[in-house]
Amino acid sequence: MVYVLQQLLSASAARYPEKAAVWARGRSISYRELDERSNQLAHLLMQGGVRKGDRVGLFFPKCVESIISMFGVLKAGAAYVPLDPQAPVDRIGYIIGNCGIKVLITQDERRRSLDAATREALEACVVIDEARESGKGTGVVPWPALMEYPASHPPVVTLTETDLAYILYTSGSTGRPKGVMLSHQNALTFVEWCADKFQITHEDRLSNHAPLHFDLSVFDVYNAIEAGATVYLVTEETALFPTTLAKFIETHRISVWYSVPSALVLLLLHGDLKAERLPHLRTVLFAGEVFPMKYLKQLAQLLPAVELDNLYGPTETNVCTYYRVDRERLASMDKLPIGIACENTEVFAVNDKGEIVTRTGESGELYVRGPSVTCGYWGDVEKTRQMVVPNRFQPNFEEKVYRTGDLVTLGEDGNYYFVGRRDSMIKSRGYRIELGEIESALLSHPAVREAVAIAVPDEVVGNRIKAIVAAHNRDAIQSAELQQYCAKRIPKYMIPEIIEFRESLPKTSTGKVDRVGLSQENLPLAV
Amino acid sequence: MGKAAQAANLFDSSVLTFQFHTGDQQQMATEETTIKDQIRQFVCEELAGAKGITVVGDNESLIENGVVDSLGIFRLVTFLEESFGVKIGDEEISAENLRSVDMIEQFVLRKSGR
Numbered sequence: 001m002v003y004v005l006q007q008l009l010s011a012s013a014a015r016y017p018e019k020a021a022v023w024a025r026g027r028s029i030s031y032r033e034l035d036e037r038s039n040q041l042a043h044l045l046m047q048g049g050v051r052k053g054d055r056v057g058l059f060f061p062k063c064v065e066s067i068i069s070m071f072g073v074l075k076a077g078a079a080y081v082p083l084d085p086q087a088p089v090d091r092i093g094y095i096i097g098n099c100g101i102k103v104l105i106t107q108d109e110r111r112r113s114l115d116a117a118t119r120e121a122l123e124a125c126v127v128i129d130e131a132r133e134s135g136k137g138t139g140v141v142p143w144p145a146l147m148e149y150p151a152s153h154p155p156v157v158t159l160t161e162t163d164l165a166y167i168l169y170t171s172g173s174t175g176r177p178k179g180v181m182l183s184h185q186n187a188l189t190f191v192e193w194c195a196d197k198f199q200i201t202h203e204d205r206l207s208n209h210a211p212l213h214f215d216l217s218v219f220d221v222y223n224a225i226e227a228g229a230t231v232y233l234v235t236e237e238t239a240l241f242p243t244t245l246a247k248f249i250e251t252h253r254i255s256v257w258y259s260v261p262s263a264l265v266l267l268l269l270h271g272d273l274k275a276e277r278l279p280h281l282r283t284v285l286f287a288g289e290v291f292p293m294k295y296l297k298q299l300a301q302l303l304p305a306v307e308l309d310n311l312y313g314p315t316e317t318n319v320c321t322y323y324r325v326d327r328e329r330l331a332s333m334d335k336l337p338i339g340i341a342c343e344n345t346e347v348f349a350v351n352d353k354g355e356i357v358t359r360t361g362e363s364g365e366l367y368v369r370g371p372s373v374t375c376g377y378w379g380d381v382e383k384t385r386q387m388v389v390p391n392r393f394q395p396n397f398e399e400k401v402y403r404t405g406d407l408v409t410l411g412e413d414g415n416y417y418f419v420g421r422r423d424s425m426i427k428s429r430g431y432r433i434e435l436g437e438i439e440s441a442l443l444s445h446p447a448v449r450e451a452v453a454i455a456v457p458d459e460v461v462g463n464r465i466k467a468i469v470a471a472h473n474r475d476a477i478q479s480a481e482l483q484q485y486c487a488k489r490i491p492k493y494m495i496p497e498i499i500e501f502r503e504s505l506p507k508t509s510t511g512k513v514d515r516v517g518l519s520q521e522n523l524p525l526a527v
Numbered sequence: 528m529g530k531a532a533q534a535a536n537l538f539d540s541s542v543l544t545f546q547f548h549t550g551d552q553q554q555m556a557t558e559e560t561t562i563k564d565q566i567r568q569f570v571c572e573e574l575a576g577a578k579g580i581t582v583v584g585d586n587e588s589l590i591e592n593g594v595v596d597s598l599g600i601f602r603l604v605t606f607l608e609e610s611f612g613v614k615i616g617d618e619e620i621s622a623e624n625l626r627s628v629d630m631i632e633q634f635v636l637r638k639s640g641r
Contacts, residue, residue, distance in 0.1 A: 086593045237590045243618045270617045480576045487579020
């Protein structure tokens with residue numbers, strides 16, 4: 001019986017020991033090696049003081065060691081926290097402090113880039129590259145040290161499916177990122193559903209396009225391992241260039257692809273995609289944002305034999321609904337549904353009166369119930385209480401449901417359709433962005449009096465960000481300076497591309513900043 | 528150019544925070560040094576600036592340091608096409624040609640037969 005994620009690896013390692021499990025940057029490792037190295041890393045981590053329930057940070061660009069680390073941490077009974085290698089060190093330091101990471105797996109240079117307080121809080125750093133001799137400090141463990149530990153078996157740790165497997169940090173409206181806690185059960189519910197729904201086999205070759213701190217990667221990694229397939233990690237450098245990415249899919253004979261729609265749109269527009277060059281591609285999954293219909297229709301035409309599935313779900317539930325694209329209906333469709341609930345998951349919409357939506361055409365906030373739902377946000381009881389609420393529609397026993405904050409409509413076809421957000425969270429390139437987090441960063445600058453961040457809709461990436469700022473003294477601050485200031489606090493994808501200065505921000509009759517008015521002023525020009 | 532670049536231009540034209548490749552600069556672009564200057568200026572002020580990055584070495588990877596993202600690449604390509612009169616095919620939009628200011632300059636020089 002499988003109840004923790006690392007069992008997926010041991011089963012496949014027993015079955016396909018010499019088969020490639022992971023490929024990255026021109027290097028691959030077999031199932032046996034992945035199993036053995038992660039056993040060794042688990043022993044090393046425990047020797048270094050990691051205990052069941054601890055959090056271990058992973059802070060380096062995607063490579064084979066990323067996957068070894070994920071399994072090594074799990075085998076030590078701990079939860080891993082993938083940290084965005086491109087995020088500002090201030091944010092990384094915050095996350096390390098927030099969830100109490102004491103052991104970090106990283107590169108030597110990145111370790112040095114952390115502020116002194118963060119470095120001091122860390123008890124040990126495992127460095128995956130060569131630590132410079134002079135830089136070796138207390139608590140710095142070079143990666144090759146793991147070879148001294150037992151490879152044949154993992155340490156003995158008692159776990160249950162409710163133990164945490166990983167924490168994924170997403171944008172928080174109050175100015176700081178929040179850590180979504182996901183258990184083994186949460187992850188396995190999704191992985192087992194995908195294994196069944198998409199019939200992943202050991203002959204498949206999966207891509208991993210999303211960064212590892214992004215929940216799309218859970219499918220790529222664990223479903224590949226579950227099936228005894230191979231996962232090919234796409235690096236930033238490959239992901240940036242559409243023709244390079246198309247060649248990657250072709251060369252590695254990728255059979256199952258999963259990414260945000262904007263990556264597929266760029267491939268479609270600039271990747272020189274041709275069905276005959278991708279004969280192995282059988283399934284394309286996408287999630288994270290709304291796929292523009294115009295481009296989805298083009299993609300469906302370009303890849304006539306490929307199954308297309310729209311997956312929907314916030315990180316807190318991973319995926320909770322799906323829609324398999326019906327090619328016959330597609331031509332006449334003007335909006336893509338988010339579909340119906342995944343098996344072992346229930347979704348329902350709750351209208352303004354607090355009733356469950358049952359009539360077609362009616363809208364409400366989508367609620368999610370089932371074993372894929374997070375138990376909450378790390379160290380934030382208040383936020384958890386707001387979002388993961390008692391299920392008052394089920395009176396028999398205590399149970400929680402997750403309020404997605406997404407407004408949906410129940411369509412005549414029985415599918416749900418995404419309408420918008422209840423709050424000011426937006427998506428850009430699939431990234432979740434709380435406009436409030438950007439505003440907090442701007443407002444923390446002493447020269448800024450008022451600031452509002454708005455989303456400017458964009459056909460390819462979903463939204464682009466603009467800020468409107470009123471400064472105490474207009475001459476005292478430039479937009480470039482403010483962007484630099486933001487870069488120390490928020491990830492690059494959240495920094496406003498344009499900052500417009502005004503004397504003051506327009507207000508509504510109740511004295512609040514007129515977001516709606518500002519957003520309407522900033523609609524994109526017709527393309 | 529495709530939609531991404533068009534979208535990038537539309538967005539930029541709505542509010543101009545920086546003014547680039549003015550007539551004067553285009554005339555000066557016949558010399559190698561100024562080609563590099565123009566590239567450096569665009570990369571630093573248009574791409575790096577909006578990401579809050581202040582210093583970009585000529586040799587530095589724009590990919591690793593996060594100066595370019597998926598839309599930045601297409602803004603860069605549009606800039607090169609418009610400023611230097613070169614036509615860049617999708618297959619040329621690659622790390623080999625566009626990784627750093629130095630490599631972009633080399634690429635532009637090759638493309639324009641200089």
